[in-house]
Amino acid sequence: MRALLAAALALPAAPALGQDITVREIGSFHIGGGITTVSGLPTREIIFSPGSPPFRYDPNGDFQAGQMYVQYVRLANSLARFPLLLVHGGGLTGVTWEPTPDGRPGWQMAFLRAGHDVSVSDAVERGRAGWSRFPEIFKGEPVFRTMGEGWQLFRVGPADGWARDPQARRAYPGTRFPIAAWDQFTKQSVPRWVTTDAKIQAAYDAYIDRVCPCLVIVHSQGGNFMFRAALRAPDKIRAIIAIEPSGAPDPARDDAARVKDIPHLMVWGDFLGENALWQRIKPVIDRWAAAIREKGGTVEELSLPDCIRGNSHMLMMDDNTDQIAALIQEWIAAKGLMR
Amino acid sequence: MRALLAAALALPAAPALGQDITVREIGSFHIGGGITTVSGLPTREIIFSPGSPPFRYDPNGDFQAGQMYVQYVRLANSLARFPLLLVHGGGLTGVTWEPTPDGRPGWQMAFLRAGHDVSVSDAVERGRAGWSRFPEIFKGEPVFRTMGEGWQLFRVGPADGWARDPQARRAYPGTRFPIAAWDQFTKQSVPRWVTTDAKIQAAYDAYIDRVCPCLVIVHSQGGNFMFRAALRAPDKIRAIIAIEPSGAPDPARDDAARVKDIPHLMVWGDFLGENALWQRIKPVIDRWAAAIREKGGTVEELSLPDCIRGNSHMLMMDDNTDQIAALIQEWIAAKGLMR
Numbered sequence: 001m002r003a004l005l006a007a008a009l010a011l012p013a014a015p016a017l018g019q020d021i022t023v024r025e026i027g028s029f030h031i032g033g034g035i036t037t038v039s040g041l042p043t044r045e046i047i048f049s050p051g052s053p054p055f056r057y058d059p060n061g062d063f064q065a066g067q068m069y070v071q072y073v074r075l076a077n078s079l080a081r082f083p084l085l086l087v088h089g090g091g092l093t094g095v096t097w098e099p100t101p102d103g104r105p106g107w108q109m110a111f112l113r114a115g116h117d118v119s120v121s122d123a124v125e126r127g128r129a130g131w132s133r134f135p136e137i138f139k140g141e142p143v144f145r146t147m148g149e150g151w152q153l154f155r156v157g158p159a160d161g162w163a164r165d166p167q168a169r170r171a172y173p174g175t176r177f178p179i180a181a182w183d184q185f186t187k188q189s190v191p192r193w194v195t196t197d198a199k200i201q202a203a204y205d206a207y208i209d210r211v212c213p214c215l216v217i218v219h220s221q222g223g224n225f226m227f228r229a230a231l232r233a234p235d236k237i238r239a240i241i242a243i244e245p246s247g248a249p250d251p252a253r254d255d256a257a258r259v260k261d262i263p264h265l266m267v268w269g270d271f272l273g274e275n276a277l278w279q280r281i282k283p284v285i286d287r288w289a290a291a292i293r294e295k296g297g298t299v300e301e302l303s304l305p306d307c308i309r310g311n312s313h314m315l316m317m318d319d320n321t322d323q324i325a326a327l328i329q330e331w332i333a334a335k336g337l338m339r
Numbered sequence: 340m341r342a343l344l345a346a347a348l349a350l351p352a353a354p355a356l357g358q359d360i361t362v363r364e365i366g367s368f369h370i371g372g373g374i375t376t377v378s379g380l381p382t383r384e385i386i387f388s389p390g391s392p393p394f395r396y397d398p399n400g401d402f403q404a405g406q407m408y409v410q411y412v413r414l415a416n417s418l419a420r421f422p423l424l425l426v427h428g429g430g431l432t433g434v435t436w437e438p439t440p441d442g443r444p445g446w447q448m449a450f451l452r453a454g455h456d457v458s459v460s461d462a463v464e465r466g467r468a469g470w471s472r473f474p475e476i477f478k479g480e481p482v483f484r485t486m487g488e489g490w491q492l493f494r495v496g497p498a499d500g501w502a503r504d505p506q507a508r509r510a511y512p513g514t515r516f517p518i519a520a521w522d523q524f525t526k527q528s529v530p531r532w533v534t535t536d537a538k539i540q541a542a543y544d545a546y547i548d549r550v551c552p553c554l555v556i557v558h559s560q561g562g563n564f565m566f567r568a569a570l571r572a573p574d575k576i577r578a579i580i581a582i583e584p585s586g587a588p589d590p591a592r593d594d595a596a597r598v599k600d601i602p603h604l605m606v607w608g609d610f611l612g613e614n615a616l617w618q619r620i621k622p623v624i625d626r627w628a629a630a631i632r633e634k635g636g637t638v639e640e641l642s643l644p645d646c647i648r649g650n651s652h653m654l655m656m657d658d659n660t661d662q663i664a665a666l667i668q669e670w671i672a673a674k675g676l677m678r
Binding site: 024027067093098105108109127 | 367369374387394400403408410412415434437438442447451461467485488503528616620623
């Protein structure tokens with residue numbers, strides 16, 4: 001990937017920035033999940049809106065659970081052979097791909113401008129997917145990410161570099177995350193469960209069945225779900241671009257030969273060596289990549305620090321996000337996936 | 340409004356259906372809320388993604404709370420004088436305005452095609468706005484709407500007409516809601532609190548301050564929030580189209596004269612007389628409308644059953660949704676709000 005990186009450094013930062021797009025349709029749907037019944041809970045009286053009369057609320061009954069949300073933008077004239085799915089990571093939603101927290105265009109817009117029909121989704125229990133009563137339907141308790149946990153997990157700075165006071169925070173030298181917008185970014189956080197992986201995977205599988213063949217750009221926690229979606233339906237996914245995936249199948253249990261015809265690109269930011277968790281995650285991904293290669297597949301690695309320093313885990317929000325999107329677009333084109 | 344209704348019956352159902360739009364930008368942001376600190380809770384070990392190593396989770400720390408989410412579509416050439424805000428009702432998100440549950444274009448697309456820059460939002464604690472730990476940050480418990488409660492509250496059918504088995508359900512005769520898609524619609528439901536009104540209002544006020552002057556189309560629970568936003572900043576809101584608002588200010592406490600220069604249109608569907616809660620809600624809205632008129636303001640009522648029978652509370656999803664959107668568009672144009 002060094003040649004690609006070197007070439008990219010000569011690219012204009014945002015080739016299509018500001019370009020209008022002709023849109024046939026913006027739409028959305030929920031997919032996956034099913035009906036669950038809750039019973040035996042007491043009723044109570046509630047007032048839905050200030051000024052509206054009281055209402056006898058019965059929490060028992062039938063509920064939808066386990067669905068996910070998809071929003072798509074269809075261009076009048078797509079330049080790509082397949083739609084592009086943008087899949088977010090843990091504790092976040094599809095907003096990951098929308099404008100950066102400091103207001104620059106994000107990857108949804110970048111890849112629309114590059115000519116892709118783009119779908120952005122919210123996983124089960126995140127964002128517009130909705131979530132369910134616990135412990136009756138979802139098991140266990142939700143996990144809420146603190147602003148400081150994100151600071152270290154997303155490798156903007158060291159664990160002890162976090163402070164509520166922005167002046168007192170310490171970031172990694174040269175970080176490309178727009179740290180003045182860190183507080184704004186953390187408004188994108190949503191709670192998550194750690195007990196719903198089967199539901200999340202099932203909804204992703206249903207999503208893939210509905211809209212693919214397709215290309216996938218996936219971030220962090222989404223990586224493992226998409227690697228597994230590919231194992232289940234290898235004919236449906238024509239490329240996976242995994243941005244810092246945080247998990248992967250185990251070659252001892254999962255047959256990497258099934259996905260050998262899907263080109264993979266793994267993209268990594270900087271400061272991996274500074275964070276103990278990421279030092280443990282990276283070998284899990286490398287093992288899966290090696291297994292696919294061993295079966296004759298193609299897994300390329302775009303390790304940004306080879307040429308570009310300072311990218312965080314949220315590299316689609318970093319100050320060089322347009323450049324990284326352009327690199328990925330170039331890779332997609334090189335794989336023959338544009339018209 | 341009878342003349343408008345009669346004229347509309349002669350309109351093609353979907354004048355702009357299928358028309359491409361030229362889009363300058365699709366974007367989003369979170370607005371409102373602030374940082375809250377949680378302390379004194381125990382830590383525990385969790386695994387974020389299957390295949391990833393364990394992580395010591397500390398639930399204590401700083402969290403953003405009380406923000407809302409806004410997604411906007413800016414046209415290359417808007418035909419309207421002000422942006423249009425679509426504001427959802429209770430237990431739902433901005434998805435209300437996206438395609439109908441049976442896959443027809445919704446009002447986001449209809450009003451984009453009519454030439455408006457359209458913003459769709461998710462209120463505090465709904466959808467992509469995210470939600471907070473309770474009872475530490477949000478007070479009380481969330482409320483989850485059953486599929487059957489929606490059936491009656493949204494006036495698709497009587498309370499005793501609900502059954503989990505679609506064949507056994509009983510709708511109001513002539514309902515225009517696409518009842519075969521009821522189960523699909525209920526996937527749009529999200530939990531809500533009844534203790535967060537002040538947070539919701541504050542975020543809406545910040546949203547209005549950021550993007551207005553504007554026009555507002557608001558549904559159900561959103562009505563009261565937008566009526567109050569107008570009271571606070573009457574110069575910011577140039578028209579309110581309230582679709583079956585479920586609450587309103589009290590003229591004994593709130594000065595209707597403040598909003599007398601804002602044209603209001605109240606839109607009502609059918610079967611109001613069949614539902615006890617709606618029989619109690621309607622007079623609350625009528626009282627506020629009368630108070631505005633008494634101060635010299637304009638409040639028009641579009642009571643659909645005067646000419647069109649069968650509309651539900653979710654009339655933006657009903658089989659004649661394009662016709663209703665066209666009626667509203669005609670009202671907006673008649674108020675001089677298009678270029």
